[in-house]
Amino acid sequence: MDALVSAVASDLIGRLISFLVGKYQESSAADISDTIVRLQRALLRARVVVEEAEGRQIANRAMLQQLSQLRRQLCRAAYALDAFMWRDDRRSRGTVMSRRSRSSQTIRLILPPPSSVDDDVLSVMVESLEAALRNMREFVVLLNGCPRVSRQPYSAYLFMESCMFGRQMEKEAIVSFLLQPARDLAVLPIIGPHDVGKRTLVEHVCLDERVRVRFTEIHRLSSHDLRSPEHHYWSLFDFTARSLTVIDIINTDADAEESWRTFHSAILRRRTHGGRGSKIIVIGRTEAHLSLGTVPPLRLHPPHREELWYFFRALAFGAADPDDRPDLVPIAMALCERMTVFATFIAANIIAALLRADLSACSWRHVLKVISEITVMHLGAAGNRLDEDKAGRYYLSQPLKDIPDFPCLVYNRRKLTGMTESELPKVTIMELLTGGFLFPPGEKQFDILEWQSHIPPYTSYVLTCNIDKEVIALTKRLHNKRRRDH
Known part of the structure; x- marks a missing residue:
């Protein structure tokens, strides 16, 4: 009799535990589903604000910093959502993943562990992005007073390859330096590693209408040009006019700094009263070039992994909606991870062009296999x-x-x-x-x-x-x- 009671009690306790576990799992699944929906809505709102802001001329530095922070939160949240959805999709398919081809095995090796983006991370991303959006209410109101640029930079997922990505704050910082009145010849160093977009950024600044109106002449020289006889480049200058000179310091030029100092001294001697207000931008790649400036330098850094993913995702899928092709997202993420060993922006454009040519999982895995095997x-x-x-x-x-x-x-x-x-x-x-x-x-x-x-x-x-x-x-x-x- 005691054995029967014990067996019945054990069965009832087991059923109760199973019931409670089932209820907890249902509750957890409902919670994470709500979190995903909230994050998707927040991402859409953030994209609206960011894309509208990038179509405006924002001169206020605080607004630009706030926009930069929102863009960073947007990229981090988009990366976390894609990583979580891929992890969830892989779990749901279970043993199917173990029978994938060798190229799929490469995906698992290159991507970070799925546990790196879990439910808690997703919840934190939702809270952070929603908090950032709440703090943007005044920003949105002030944005209406900012003039529109002559051309809309891009519409995400369609024209991102035809725009300068994520450098709006840096561009406005350079424009602000150029528009500030100065009696002495001010020099701004722009420092950053290779292929990070220094010349692209400066060229966009030179094409800005505010800069073109401010300076009568815009000259573009390299450190190699400065080593040539003076008459080769002085004939280009009108020292009675306000001018902007952009000098690209080439790393292989051992005498670059000496050539620069000779040029700088000569231009100080030659300019007249009409040439006051002229400015110089020096593009350098090492900390040694910081000494060439007269104002604090502007440093450019490579994009963070989440920012690179946001950029690459838009390029790779083009006009297609990534949510309609969940089988392609993990392959794209694996390629994005591998891209850090190359010149990122260049690699993103080249690989994305290969992927857009054929939106099939087989073709994308083939591209991943080749990129992974590059030594x-x-x-x-x-x-x-x-x-x-x-x-x-x-x-x-x-x-x-x-x-x-x-x-x-x-x-x-x-x-x-x-x-x-x-x-x-x-x-x-x-x-x-x-x-x-x-x-x-x-x-x-x-x-x-x-x-x-x-x-x-x-x-x-x-x-x-x-x-x-x-x-x-x-x-x-x-x-x-x-x-x-x-």
Whole structure:
């Protein structure tokens, strides 16, 4: 009898626990569903505010800082939602994921652990974004008093590749410096690593109507130009007019600072009363260039992972709605994670163009496989065999088409402006990756066009491609030796 009572009691307790657990899970599922809906609504509201603000000329620094903070919260929340939805989708499919192809296994290796974005993180993101939106009420009211720019920068998911992404605050800071009256020749250094958008930012500033009205002349020079005889560039200057001079300090120019100081002293001596109010912008890449300025420098940093994801997501899907293709989101996230080893904005545009060409999971996994297998090599002096006499980054890759025995070494990126189509290489990186071109007969080294920017200064990026097996073997040995020495 005691055994029967014990068994009945155990069964009742088990059923009660199962009932309570079920109720808790239902409640948790309802809570997280409400959180997702709240986050989606908050993201939509934030996008409306950000896109409307980016179509206005905002001179107030506090408003720009507030906008920058909202944009950052927007990018973080969008990244968290996509990561959570992918994690939830993977859990719901269970064992199906274990039978995926090798390319899908690569996704799991590259992405951060799914537990890094859990229910608590999503709740925090909702609260943070909603709080940021509540703090934007005065901003929205003041925004109505800001004049519209002559051209709308972009509409998200449609024209983002034709705009300067996320630099509105920095642009207005430069414009403010240029419009401030000054008796002395003021110099603003803009410092940042390679391929972070320094020249693009400055070019957008120079095209701003407020700047063009302020300065009679705008000159663009490099540190190489400053080393030429004075008459080569002084003939461009009218020292009786207010001018803006942009000087790009090239890293490989060992005498850049001395050339700059000579130029600066000469322009101080030559300018007349009419030339007062002239300004200089120096584009540099190292902390050593900070000493060239007369005002605090402007530092540009690479985009955060969440910002890069927001940008890349819009480019990759184009006019398609990512919510309609949840199977493609984890592949895009894996590619975004891998992109941090490349020049991010350039890589985002190139890879996104490949993805947009074919919105199928098979094609996207193929792109991921190729990008994941690229070997990045950092070399010092590589020798004449590579026609390269300075340190640099080299990439060893296979094309998208499975062509056997075809490794390709890519290196020596150059930035070219003002080039005509006939002066640029005929072979593009897209054709190289897809195998859609024939190699120049008998040539083992040739130039390829990596990317052409759609926004000023319309820079073209050119690479050297080498398919000589001996050169590739030499590069590998040098790379391995450098790794051992360090």
